[in-house]
Amino acid sequence: MGLRILVADDHELVRDTIAMFLESDGTGQVIQAGTLDDALKLMKSHGAFDLVLLDYTMPGMRGLEGLKAALKISGGNPVGLISGTGTRLVAQQALDLGAAGFLPKTMPAKSLVNAVKFMAMGEIFAPADFMSGKNDAPETDFEKSLSDRERQVLRGVLAAKSNKEIAIDLELQEPTIKLHVKTLCRKLDAKNRTDGAMIARDAGFA
Template identity: 70%
Template sequence: MVRETIAMFLDSDGTTTTKATSNLAEAVEVIRTGEPFDLVLLDYSMPGMKGLEGLKAVLEINEGRPVGLLSGTATRLIAEQAMEMGATGFLPKTLPARSLINAVRFMAAGEIYAPVGFISGKEDTEETDFERDLSQRERQVLRGLMCARSNKEIARDLELQEVTIKLHVKTLCRKLDARNRTDAAMIARDAGFR
C-alpha cells in the first residue's frame, strides 16, 4: 500500500513514470531487462534487501545511475552508511508528499538528497507527552507497526530477535491501552507520533 501510494504521488504530475516492484529480486530483474531508469528508489525494508546488501547489489548493476534509499525505520547511521556506499539520497517515509516528489526529482537529476534534520539528528528534538512514556526501542518498534511491518520485518530492521519484538508489541499495547498492533499504530498516528 505504501509503495502504491508513493508511486501515485510521483506519477500525479504527468511528468514521472514509475515502475513498482514488491521485492528486491523483481527490482533487479526490471533493472536488468528494462530501459535505463533515471532513478532507482529502494525501500530499506523491502523483502530481499538484507539490510544494505541489497543497496550494494543494485548500485553494482545500475551502471552508475542514481540509486536512492527510502525507509520508515532506518536509523541515521544506516542512512549515513547508505550515502557512503554511493546512494544518491535517503528519504524518510515521514516526508510530506510534496517534499518526497521534489526529493525524487532532485535525485533523478543526479543530485544528492538527505533531509538535514534527519541526518544531523536534530529532527524531532522536542519530546511529546506521548513519546515520554516510551523507550527508544519501543518508539522504533512502534514506527515499524505504523508502516504495517510484521514482527519478523521489524526484527530484521532493528537486528533483534522476533520474540523480542513480540514482547515490545505487547508492552506497547499495554502502555497505549491498544487492543492490538493495528490499534497501537492508529493511536500513535492520532497522537502525531512520527
C-alpha cells in the same frame, strides 16, 4: 526521450503519487515495485534505470543492506532513498555508501520532482534543512520510552500487520515479535495490541 525511473515502495499511494508527478511533467516513465526483491528483479530484467528510488522501510530492505544490494547491480547508475521515518544519521550513512540522495516523504511534490531530475543527472541530493536538523521534530517522551526495535514493531502494529508479517519484515522470529508486542502493551499500559495502537496514535507516533 524521458528518463526511466524505478520507484520501489510498499505503499501503493506513495508510488502512484510519485509516478503521477514525474510522468505528468514529462520527466519520464516510472516503473513501480512494492518490495526490494521485486525492485532487484526489475533492475536485472529491465537493464539499467536512469534512477532507482527505494523506500527505506519496505519489506526486504533490512536497513541499508537493501541499498547496498541495489547499488551492486545498478551498473553505476544512481540509486536514492525515500523515507517517511529515516533520520539524518540514516541519510548520512546512505550517502556515505554511495546513495544518489535521500528524499524525505514530507517534501513538496515540486521539490521532489526537481530532486529526482537532479539525481538522474548524476548529482547528489539531500535537503539542506533536513540534513542540518532545522526541521527535526523533537523526540517525544513517548518515543524516548521505546527501543528502536520496539518502535519498528509498533509501526507494524499500526499498519495492522500480524506478528508473522512483522517478523518477515524485520527478519525476526515470530515468538520474538510476540514478546515485543507483550512488552509494548505493558509499557503503554494497553489492554491489547489494538489498544496499544490507539494509544500510540493518540501520542502522535507514526
